Amino acid sequence: MEKRVKFKGIWLPILLVLPQILITAIFFFYPAGQAIWQSLFIPDPFGLSMQWVGLGNFEFLLSDRYYRASFVTTAVFSILVTVVSMGVALYLAVLADRLVRGSGTYRTLLIWPYAVAPAVAGVLWLFMFNTRVGVVTWYLGLLGYDWNHVLNEGEAMGLVVIASAWGRISYNFLFFLAGLQAIPRSVIEAAAIDGAHFWTRFRTIVFPLLSPTTFFLLVVNIIYSFFETFGVIHTITSGGPQQATTILVYKVYADGFVGQDLGSSAAQSVILLAIVSILTVIQFKYIERRVHY
Amino acid sequence: MKRTICILAASATLGTAQAAMAQTEIEFWHAFTGRLGELVAEQVDTFNASQSDYKVVASHKGNYSETLNAGIAAFRAGEQPDILMVFEVGTATMMAAKGAVMPVHEVMAAAGADFDQSKYIGSVKGYYTSPDGNMLSLPFNSSTPVLWVNRDKLSEAGIDPDTDLSTWEKVGAVLDDLKAAGVDCPLTTAWQSWVHLENFSAYHNTPFATKENGFAGTDTELAFNGPAQVTHIGAMGDWARDGKFIYAGRRNEGGANFRAGECAFFTESSAGYAGIKSEAEFDFEVRPLPYWEALVSEPQNTIIGGASLWVMEGQSAEEYKGVAAYLNFLSSPEIQAKWHQDTGYLPITAEAGELTKSQGFYEANPGTDVAVMQMTAREPTGNSKGLRLGSFDQIRGIIDEELEAVWSGDKNAQAALDSAVERGNVLLRRFEQAAR
Numbered sequence: 001m002e003k004r005v006k007f008k009g010i011w012l013p014i015l016l017v018l019p020q021i022l023i024t025a026i027f028f029f030y031p032a033g034q035a036i037w038q039s040l041f042i043p044d045p046f047g048l049s050m051q052w053v054g055l056g057n058f059e060f061l062l063s064d065r066y067y068r069a070s071f072v073t074t075a076v077f078s079i080l081v082t083v084v085s086m087g088v089a090l091y092l093a094v095l096a097d098r099l100v101r102g103s104g105t106y107r108t109l110l111i112w113p114y115a116v117a118p119a120v121a122g123v124l125w126l127f128m129f130n131t132r133v134g135v136v137t138w139y140l141g142l143l144g145y146d147w148n149h150v151l152n153e154g155e156a157m158g159l160v161v162i163a164s165a166w167g168r169i170s171y172n173f174l175f176f177l178a179g180l181q182a183i184p185r186s187v188i189e190a191a192a193i194d195g196a197h198f199w200t201r202f203r204t205i206v207f208p209l210l211s212p213t214t215f216f217l218l219v220v221n222i223i224y225s226f227f228e229t230f231g232v233i234h235t236i237t238s239g240g241p242q243q244a245t246t247i248l249v250y251k252v253y254a255d256g257f258v259g260q261d262l263g264s265s266a267a268q269s270v271i272l273l274a275i276v277s278i279l280t281v282i283q284f285k286y287i288e289r290r291v292h293y
Numbered sequence: 294m295k296r297t298i299c300i301l302a303a304s305a306t307l308g309t310a311q312a313a314m315a316q317t318e319i320e321f322w323h324a325f326t327g328r329l330g331e332l333v334a335e336q337v338d339t340f341n342a343s344q345s346d347y348k349v350v351a352s353h354k355g356n357y358s359e360t361l362n363a364g365i366a367a368f369r370a371g372e373q374p375d376i377l378m379v380f381e382v383g384t385a386t387m388m389a390a391k392g393a394v395m396p397v398h399e400v401m402a403a404a405g406a407d408f409d410q411s412k413y414i415g416s417v418k419g420y421y422t423s424p425d426g427n428m429l430s431l432p433f434n435s436s437t438p439v440l441w442v443n444r445d446k447l448s449e450a451g452i453d454p455d456t457d458l459s460t461w462e463k464v465g466a467v468l469d470d471l472k473a474a475g476v477d478c479p480l481t482t483a484w485q486s487w488v489h490l491e492n493f494s495a496y497h498n499t500p501f502a503t504k505e506n507g508f509a510g511t512d513t514e515l516a517f518n519g520p521a522q523v524t525h526i527g528a529m530g531d532w533a534r535d536g537k538f539i540y541a542g543r544r545n546e547g548g549a550n551f552r553a554g555e556c557a558f559f560t561e562s563s564a565g566y567a568g569i570k571s572e573a574e575f576d577f578e579v580r581p582l583p584y585w586e587a588l589v590s591e592p593q594n595t596i597i598g599g600a601s602l603w604v605m606e607g608q609s610a611e612e613y614k615g616v617a618a619y620l621n622f623l624s625s626p627e628i629q630a631k632w633h634q635d636t637g638y639l640p641i642t643a644e645a646g647e648l649t650k651s652q653g654f655y656e657a658n659p660g661t662d663v664a665v666m667q668m669t670a671r672e673p674t675g676n677s678k679g680l681r682l683g684s685f686d687q688i689r690g691i692i693d694e695e696l697e698a699v700w701s702g703d704k705n706a707q708a709a710l711d712s713a714v715e716r717g718n719v720l721l722r723r724f725e726q727a728a729r
Contacts, residue, residue, distance in 0.1 A: 042727045045386060046393040047369045051726065060723070066716070131541070132550055150542055151701040238543060239690075241697040257362055259687035260386060261723055 032273060038266035045260035057267035066243055067251065067268075074226070074247040077161065081225040085165035086217055089172030094202070096173075097180040107177065114170035118228060122235030125163035149237070153244035156237050160245050163236060164229040172217050179213030180206065219283050226276060248272055319349045319615040320374035324360040324600065326353060328567060329434075332635055340622050347615035357600065358686060361386070364605070368393050373605040375616050378433060380600045381420055382685040385507065387603050388429060389683065389728035395604045395613070397620065398427040403610070404617035412624070412642045416594055416668045420679035421601050424508065430601040431620050434638045436564035437595045437664050438488040440464075440583060444576040446557040450474035454578070460586040461528065464558065468537040471557050478556035479537045483545035486692040487598050488560045488582075489529060490517050495677035496584055497521050498593040507681035511725045515688070515717045518710035521588050527706035530699040540700045543693045562598060563664030566637030579660030581667050593677045595667050599638065630654075639665060683724025688717040 007013045039057050043050040061067045096106055116124070128136045129149060137147045149155040183206060191201045207214075227249050233239060239246035239254065246254070249272065256265030325333050330353060337351045354363040357380035364377040379387050387394050401408035410418070410428055421430045444454035450471050457463050464480075471479040482488055494501040499521045504513040532538035539556065541547035551559035552572040559565075560582065569577060584592040602623075604616055622628060629645030632638060634654050640646045646665060649655065655662040671677075682688060695713040698704040704712070 042723070044389065044727045045365050046390045048390065048392050051729070064719070132553075132555075150546075151540060151697060240543065240694060241701065242694045242703070254687065254690065258358055258690065259684045259720065260362075260365070261684065261687075261720075261727070263727070264723070 035266045035269040035273070038262060039270045042263040045262065053263065057263045058271070061264060061267055061271070066246075069243060070246050070248055070251050073157075073243070073245065077157065077164075077229075077245070077247050078222055078225040080157075080161045081164045081168070081229065082218065082221040084161060085168035085221060086172050086214070088165070089169045089217075090176050090214075092169070093173050093176035093180055094206075096177055107173075110173050111170045113167045114174075116167055117231065118164070118167065119231030119235050121167050122160075122163050122232040125159060125166070125232075126236050129159055149241075151241050153241055156241055156244050160229070160233055160236050163232045164225060168221060168224060172221065175213050175217055176210070179210045183209045215283070215287060218287070219280065222279060222283075223276060226272070248275075315345070316348045317346065317609075317611045317615045319347055319376065319612060319619055321349050321351045321376040321378075321602075321619075322354045322360055322364060322374045323351060323378040324354065324357045324380070325378075329636065332632065336623065336628060336632070339628070340619055343622070344618070347618060349615075349619055357383075364603075368605065368607075371607070373607060375605060375608050375612050376619070377603050377605055378600045379430070379603050380686075381435075381598055381679070382682075382689065384421060384430070384601070384679075385511075385681045385683045385685060385724070388423075388681070389511070389724075393606055394429075395606050396423070396427060396429045397431050397602075397604060398429075400604045400613050401617050401620070404614040406614075406617035406621055408617075408621070412644060414639070414641060414643055414646070414669060416673050416678075417597055417639055417641050419673055420597055420681075430603045431623065432597075432601045432641045433599070433623070434564070434632075434636065435597040435599040435641065436562040436638050437597055437668050438484070438492050438560055438582055439563050439663055439667065440580040441551060441559040441561055441565065441569060442578045442580055443551065443554060443557050443559075443573075444578055446471070446476060446554070446575070450476055450557070454576075458558075458580050459583060461525070461583045462586050464583050465528065465532070468532060468558075472535065472537050476557055477536075478539045478550055480532065480558040480560075481539045481541055481547035481550050481556045482559065483547050483561040483565070484598070485540075485543070485696050486689045489525065489696075490522060490692060491680060492582065492595045493525055494522060495594065495596045495673075495679075496582060496592045497589050498674055498676050500676050501680060502682055505675040506679065507683075508675070508678060511683060511721075511728055513682060513721060515682075515714040515721065518707070518714045521585070522710060523706045524585065524588065526696070526699055526710060530702070530706055533700040534702055538700075540697070562637075563639070563661075564599070564637045566661065567635070579663045581663055594669070594671050594673055596677060596679050597639065597668070634661075637661065637664075639668060682721060683728060684720040688720055691716045691720075 040052065040054060041050040042053050042057070092110060096103055096110070099106060113121070128134050129147065131137055131148050131150055134147075140147045147155060149159045187205055187209075188201055191205055196204070226247075229247070230249050230253065233245055233247065233250050234253075237245045239250050248268065252265050252268045252272065255261045255268065321337070323333055333351055337349045341348055352374075354360040360377070361379050361383050364373060364379070367373045373393075398408065398410065410426075413428070413432070417432050417435050418428055421432055422428050440458060442454070442458065447454040447456070447467070451474060452467060452470055456467060458467065468479045491501055494517055499519055500506060500516045502513045502515045502517070504510045507513040529538055533540060539547070539550070541550055545561065545565070547556070547559060548561060548565060548568065550556050551561070552569055554573065554575045563579070566579075582592075582595060602620065604613070608616075624642055626642065626644040626648045629640050629642055630648040630652065633640040633645060633649055640649065692713050695704070695709040699706055699709045
């Protein structure tokens with residue numbers, strides 16, 4: 001039975017939602033509208049003149065095979081970051097959930113990396129994998145492996161994925177742990193009495209009951225890997241070698257701030273906006289159906 | 294009581310207003326940190342102490358790209374500084390921004406300042422002059438690539454450290470010997486596009502782009518996929534494959550390897566002097582950039598990198614007078630000579646170079662004049678005046694990507710340079726359209 005509060009009149013409800021609407025309008029609708037408007041022009045950097053090109057910027061972008069390749073790079077990168085960060089977090093959360101003693105310390109330690117800003121995380125990982133002085137590079141060298149993410153595309157992608165996923169593991173861990181602890185013990189105990197082993201219990205009871213958390217994290221992590229990983233990429237690879245780690249949002253930056261091509265940059269923002277909207281709709285429409293609340 | 298406070302407040306306001314009227318503030322945005330930042334601050338302090346009419350306020354706005362973007366954003370908001378430091382590849386962007394920048398020669402004329410453009414060294418100012426020979430911005434820090442040599446490394450490998458390294462043919466032979474002697478890093482570089490394509494082209498008197506490298510119009514097209522460049526990049530690619538050329542990164546990452554004493558040769562800006570001198574624990578030397586004997590009998594001049602000072606539009610006449618005074622102060626022989634000696638950047642006037650010579654600096658610091666000679670040995674041609682290409686910072690990014698494909702062995706030199714030219718031309722056409 002749903003409970004609804006009914007307000008008398010129209011003004012009080014409007015007043016109550018007004019701050020939210022204002023914030024959304026100023027910080028979301030206005031800039032998004034600006035981006036859409038600018039994407040129809042080729043402006044000069046100083047804003048002295050603007051030329052109407054209609055959908056010319058979009059045509060220019062979509063005919064560029066390097067821009068199209070960037071979609072694939074972004075997809076690979078996002079999937080890897082999401083899978084790695086959620087997989088590891090879930091594993092750690094399941095372990096932490098079974099801990100009887102010391103779980104507080106364990107949890108606190110695991111949460112720490114979340115406090116590290118992406119750019120700083122990027123620099124930390126870069127130091128460890130630096131081709132000349134990196135600790136990990138040195139050990140790999142002892143094992144006979146020549147690590148060189150400056151020229152090797154696969155290694156560069158691997159490094160930015162690890163650096164991006166690392167801080168995210170903490171965040172996902174927190175949610176997974178909370179989700180696990182919300183699962184009634186009685187259900188699991190009943191299954192245990194029926195003779196279900198840990199893996200069977202996890203597969204048939206825990207994981208399905210965890211699905212709202214998993215779903216939420218899936219959405220949040222994909223959006224994270226699309227946008228907030230900029231700092232990591234900028235500090236570690238600047239999109240290279242060649243274009244191996246140029247994800248869409250990095251290209252927005254490169255075209256807008258390095259190339260001062262604001263028209264193309266705005267058009268790319270609009271494309272990103274569309275992709276994220278579509279992804280979110282797909283997630284809520286199709287994946288959410290399988291989620292048991 | 295209340296009245297007293299009012300009077301106090303009013304007089305305080307008047308007081309500050311008077312101080313502001315007496316001294317005109319000149320805002321100067323630059324991109325320097327560390328030692329260079331300190332030296333800029335020192336110049337500003339010297340200027341401010343030398344007179345009482347103007348006060349230059351210098352602010353650091355991030356790296357070159359960030360400083361340019363800060364200037365652009367500020368202009369759009371009507372809050373632009375008086376003087377903005379812009380790196381050399383941003384020159385075409387600034388030139389195209391008529392209405393946002395005021396050419397330096399106009400600033401000087403409007404302020405009635407003494408301004409003799411012939412004092413400035415041709416190959417330095419050439420990068421920043423209009424087709425009719427007027428200076429649009431004031432060169433601030435200019436350097437040119439040279440060959441840095443770790444003499445100890447050569448001796449250890451049983452090679453005479455005084456051996457002739459004037460041509461790439463000879464360097465190539467030494468690289469073979471170094472590799473055979475077990476040296477892990479015979480050659481590394483910084484700023485690969487700037488050294489091995491832009492300067493390479495000028496040095497071999499070959500066009501980097503059509504229309505005199507963009508000086509004669511924005512309808513220029515890239516041309517660095519010619520046989521000369523392909524020969525050089527191909528040779529570098531072979532050296533990379535054989536482990537004779539070690540690629541460290543797109544910027545000056547290779548500097549760390551060289552300063553740590555791991556590499557025998559390092560192609561880098563002459564302005565690397567201060568850093569190498571303070572860190573290198575080995576005997577090092579500056580040699581002129583090598584050229585290919587097979588391509589030219591004698592090299593042309595190299596071109597500059599660095600930044601110049603642009604004056605922004607929309608300031609008061611009084612401020613422009615202050616700007617003119619400051620730019621003239623920077624151009625004075627004493628200040629220039631000191632800057633040249635402290636930083637390794639080239640002097641912008643011939644007088645400053647002569648002053649440095651008469652002070653005995655070149656004798657005490659051998660090799661510091663290599664860059665000056667390499668730049669000024671010959672009168673620049675249409676291929677060696679510099680580059681004036683729109684979106685060039687981004688085109689350099691494309692070149693970096695394509696060169697990485699050569700170093701990793703994914704592409705041959707011809708294919709990579711063809712692709713870089715094709716992709717870069719697309720950006721040049723975008724720029725041409727935006728600047729129209």
